[in-house]
Amino acid sequence: MKKKFQICSATCAGIILALGMNIISYGAAGWQWNGTEWHYYEKDGSMATECWRRSGDHLFYLGSDGKLVRSRLIETDGDYYYVNSAGARVSNEWRKLPNEEADSSDEPDNVWYYFQSTGKAYKAPSSGKTSFKSIKISTGETKKYAFDERGHMLFGWVNENSQRVVGDDAWRDGIYYCGTENDGAMSQSEWKRLEALDDNNQDNTFDDEYWFYFQSNGKKTANTKRNINGRKYLFREDGNAQYQWYASPSNASSNTSQTVNSYYKAPSQCWLAVGWFLTVPSEEIDAQAYADEEKYWFYGLNNGNVVTNQIKSINGHSYGFNEDGMMLHGLYKMEVQNKKILSYEKIENLDQLPSADENKTVYYFGDHPKEGVMATGRTTIYLDDEKHTFYFKTSGTDRGSGIHGIYKDSIYENGHMLTIDSNMRYGVIQYDGKEYLVNQSGKIQKNKKNVKDADEVYYSSDKDGIVTSRGNKQ
16 A cells, blocks of 8 residues: 655745745854755854754755755765755655665665654664564554665565565565565564465466465464464465475375375465365375366364374264275275274275185275265165175174174175075075075075975075975976
């Protein structure tokens, strides 16, 4: 916002009147008008040069030729002052003036000065350290401004040595941010989204801008984690707020599966994801999904780490997560120990069910009542476009694993219910070295005598459903 000037109380006419009165009062000594310019004569008759002299409530400067100086920046004893068009020294006032060093690299054409109550332009302290002055502006607000050793108001990125920081790395090297050329107010207790050229960021969502948070003292927050308004953020070494995937240094290793464990929202948000979130995996996690922009569900813990390699209960339902934190969805053969997933492999057809010599069992993460919920009890699953019945344990330390054996008068292997051809009324299933008589629904038929299948074959069974006879009835 462009600053509004505080105009000095005396008008130009009043200043001239004061000078005129001095002529009358002092005669040969004091202020004199030679027809074109004002001069000041000392009591000894000498013309005053390169010095300040008062008229009324104002101070005026005489140049080396003794003429009254107007509309010019004046340097005396290392301090800077400004005299207006009437020649009066200004005070408590902003002035935008041409920059004599504008030809230098990265120097603006014009610069702002603030002239204090003494008339001195505020400038950097002798220590050279950046110091901010509180100044009330035309809106009634009080804001803080910094100046260099020349009295130039600083803007943009500023370091700790009262210097503007420019160039592609300004966002890295700067400590404070002081707005645009016509603003200059220190950013404090606020977020700023600022231009940042970063060749190291190859993320396809990066648009040459980062979010920064400036503390109450104006310094950018850097190299730390911080809670702001109830959200958790991570600020990198250069102060930019982390977004997307982040690998904690303590967890980083050559194994990519261990390097990514926290997610910070998209560039427009940047806060730590806690709870469920849907996003594209990083390129390190899944290069194909990253390229295709395919989204997966993840779950972030309160400490920021995503859940990995486990079956976890969340809001009354259980979910499975792989080593990268991606939620599992579908039928899997898995090696699970105390809810820890040691290995997993997705099953697309019945031939992929665990063999007898595999120390693995079957879990299903379906769509009901929510996507990814671990199934328990009787469940219908489609494999190769065919409907199959599975049964998963409803309790115990291995809850959710597929039933193996005879359960509720049906035979299961790795959770899959063994059945006969749906066109047959009865048939035989071999299990554990025995032959069991079952119907087309997979139910064991007990104490049956001469029941006939669709091929006119007769069966009989004992109390356990084990076949005792079969053949054509005579």
